[in-house]
Amino acid sequence: MNTMSVQNKQGNSKSVFNKDRLQTSYLALASLLIANSFPGFVAQAHAVTSFERLSSLLAATPEGGWVKASTNFYSDAWPTGADGVQLASVQFPGSIVRAWSSFAWDPADGKLMLWGGGHANYAGNEMYVWDGATGAWGRGSLPSKTDMDGMVIGGTAPQSAHTYDNNIYLPVNDMFLTFGGAAIRTGGNFQTMEDATIRRAGPYLWDPAKADPNKVGGSNDSGWNPDNAAQNGNMWIDRHDNWTGSEPSGYINSTTAYATENGQDVVYLTADRNSSGFPSLYRYTLGDVRNGGQDKWEQVGVTVNSVGSQSTGTIDTENNLYIKTALVTGSYTSDLTIWDLDKANAADPRSNPDIGINLVKEDGSDFVMTRAFGIDYDKANNQILLWDGKGDGGTVWSASVITDEAGNIGSNTTWTVIEHESSTLDHPHGNFATGVLGKWHYDESLGAFIALDELASAGGGAWDASIWLYKPTTVVPEPETYALMLAGLGLIGWVARRRSREDR
Structure with missing residues (x-):
């Protein structure tokens, strides 16, 4: 680092x-x-490095190339057997990948956590865990039992939901966090039943230390067999009553990125009412969850100069910038939306408006951002990498972050984006139905990107959502750095x- x-x-x-x-x-x-x-x-x-297997795969991969890291099919981890099979047998767990989804990446253990479904696609709320050490898909929990309205029986686990760019890992607390987005049936925020009254729920935390493929994520009464006490996992924590401040009105098309500040897990998040395209920037600071710590919501910025729905976000940790994909429409021509996190102002969020960035190709022609892209920050090379995930593997694009000597965006709001053709014959098949979204993450220890491919039939009734590593092209150091x-x-x-x- x-x-x-x-x-x-x-x-x-x-x-x-x-x-x-x-x-x-x-x-x-x-x-x-x-x-x-x-x-x-x-x-x-x-x-x-602790990731010997993934590092060895990357060592044999040329820069600008892909290498497949998964060793089994995604469907190998789907629920089977007496407990939990009822839901999976009548619906399709593959929708967790296909329907507006994201994953969280634990860089310490090299594990990917996938959770989602939602709205009109899939009601199962089971967790899937991919292990980088073995390359195998596994299951972290069984799906909970739900009623006809999609409410989880007992209310001790979240409803399934489209997650957009809203799943994230918290290294300080060692927890998976999801804000949800479009929950099953309603297409809105998480809900739960409390004293015969429906109330808003979440955000939800999932404890990977309690993962068990044969237990439900909630308590025993959320299982398909309530008489089987051994099925009780108690893996989920509803943070609804554990924060101060004002949370966003909803999480459809939201974006998230992680930071550690003052020894605490901090998530920066963009969200807006009714998906207007003009989200506010929020800071969500989590307390010490296992010891009763409280969380805090703060609105720290607004959008006025760009527009964006179904976006993805990242943090440039070199210059402390929140960078989000934007949407070119009408008079709004910016491809990226940026906030300076040094100017995050909870007392006056409107004093921290967004900065719009236009991207151009190397030949000077215009680059047009779409809803398909995933984005993350490559710390080793001080650049952002975008992956569109289109057919035949999609295209990776890079852009160096341009700031003045003080680390501010300054007056240069036109950046050059470089197209990178794959240097390997092997690559993801791409062709995402709903966009890459939160299925593209950078790992600093590996110096590479983790990508979740779109769902595809593997034949014989099997379905795959393979995991790939992308090795970015090294940016040539400045002369002083090269001499060092x-x-x-x-x-x-x-x-x-x-x-x-x-x-x-």
């Missing part, structure tokens, strides 16, 4: 460029190179030669 955490002028933690950590990163890279020639360095090289890298490599070479002489 080439950034360090400091307190910015608002008192929030911010990542900034750090040459010492950059040198450390290059020394680690050099150690890997030297380890191929000096067996005594092997143990040290292994300590560089060479110096680091030279130092490692000197240490290796000295050790070789001493061993004679």
Whole structure:
């Protein structure tokens, strides 16, 4: 990681460029190179990354190329057997991927958590977990039992929902978080039954430490067999009564991105009433969940200069910017919407309006953003990468983030976007029905992107939603940085030669 955490002028933690950590990163890279020639360095090289399997796949993949990381079919994890099969047998779990969906990525354990369904597509609220260490799809819970209106019996787990870009992992609390979006039947916010009255519910947290493929996510009465106490998972937590402030009115077409601030999990989120296309920016700070901590909602920005519905978002941690895809329509021509998080203002959100960015191709022609794209920030190269997920693998596009010396967007609001043709014959099939949305995430340790492919028939009644890794093209360092890298490599070479002489 080439950034360090400091307190910015608002008192929030911010990542900034750090040459010492950059040198450390290059020394680690050099150690890997030297380890191929000096067996005594092997143990040290292994300590560089915990994702040995995924790293080995990427090592054999050229820059700008794809490699498939999943080893079984998504449908291999679908519910079977006596408990939980009733729902899955009459509906189609594949809709969790196909219907406006997203996943959360746990970078510490290398696991992908997929949850969704919703509205008129699928009522099952089971969790799916893909393990990067084995490449296998598994199930984290069984689906809850619901009534005819789609309400979860007992109310101890969330209704299924379209999740757009609204699923996210919280590393401090080690929890999965979903805001939902379009819940089953109603197409609106999460609801639950309490004392014979329907009330709004959520956001919901899911505890991966309690994952069990043979238990329901809620309590025992939400299972298909209420007499089977062993089916009780108690994996979900409804945060409805555990926050202060004012939450957004709804989460349809919302976007999310994660930050750690002052040692707490923070989610920045865009949301608006009735999907108007002019969302506000919110900051949702979570407390220590397992010890009764309370959460906090704050509105910290508004949209006036761009428009966007069915978007995706990311945070540029180098410059502390929230970057969201926009929608070109009418007089609104911006392809990206940006907020400076240093200017996030809960006391006066209107003092922090959005900044619109226009994207142009290398030949100067206009690039038109659509609802199909996923977006995330490549920390190693200080660039955003967009994936449209269209037919035959789709196209990856990159754009460097342009700021002035102070890290502000400044007057340059036209960025050049570069098209990257795949350098490998293998690639996802793409052809997403509802867009990539939250199925495209960057992993800093790997220096690569995790992508969930669109659902596809695998024949013989099997269905696949494969996991792919994309290895971005390295941005050539500035001369000073390049010299630093060479110096680091030279130092490692000197240490290796000295050790070789001493061993004679």
